[in-house]
Amino acid sequence: MADRRGISFRDSAITFAFMTAVVAVLAVGLLVVLDPRSQAFWAVKFSDLGTSVRAVINSLPWVH
Secondary structure, three states, X not given: OOOOOXXXXXXXXXXXXXXXXXXXXHHHHHHHHHOHHHHHHHHHHHHHHHHHHHHHHHHOOOOO
């Protein structure tokens, strides 16, 4: 019968850190979805990001 070993400390620590990050991102995402003020704030930020990306793309020489 094969010797079954448990998960190593390194793997356990990496899994813990990853799951903590996932839970934090989901919690922040939920708060953003539920709060109209944060929705407005992030909508403006993403709009500014899109405007900046479009300006960079339009300034490239091969686009025109």
